[in-house]
Amino acid sequence: MKGRSLAEVLVGLAVLLVAGGFLAYALVLGGKGPSGDGYQLTARFDKIDGLASGADVRIAGVKVGSVTGARIDPETFQAEVTFRLGSQIRLPADSSAEITSEGLLGGKYLSIVPGGSERLLAAGGRVTETQGSVSLESLLGRFIFSVTQMNQQGGGEAARPQ
Secondary structure: OHHHHHHHHHHHHHHHHHHHHHHHHHHHHOOOOOOOOOEEEEEEEOOOOOOOOOOEEEEOOEEEEEEEEEEEOOOOOOEEEEEEEOOOOOOEOOOEEEEEEOOOOOOEEEEEEOOOOOOEOOOOOEEOEEEOOOOHHHHHHHHHHHHHHHHHHHHHHHOOOO
16 A cells, blocks of 8 residues: 555656646747746737737737836826837837737737838837727628618618519
8 A cells, every 4th residue: 555655746746746747838939928028019909809918929920029018098088008128129110919819719929010110119109000900790790781781771662573
């Protein structure tokens, strides 16, 4: 009985070590771990539906940073998104930001389109050209409403025999 107990403890310890290894691997290579390098910027949006803290920040589809937080500005009632970019990325001052969906069922990410200005955004700066999130449900509802209206207007004439 004592041998079995020791074997169970050793197997349990091995499982914990493997789990710790996976956690360390995910933190180092997953890009979600604590990182002090880079600099922080902000942007204001009308809507940020589905954009969560930790979401990717991408330029041309390549991850260059992550969203660190979001809050509501009590004066303008806009969502203010804070994000961190890697120190190797220097954004022109006239860059734009938009909230984009990864796909029909995917999450949202912040897409940055670099501008052409010679002036660069400093740490703590703000991206002023923004486009908020587009709600798929809202677009689908508008489409269904439009099709229904077209059918009601044109459907009566097409159904009459000549």
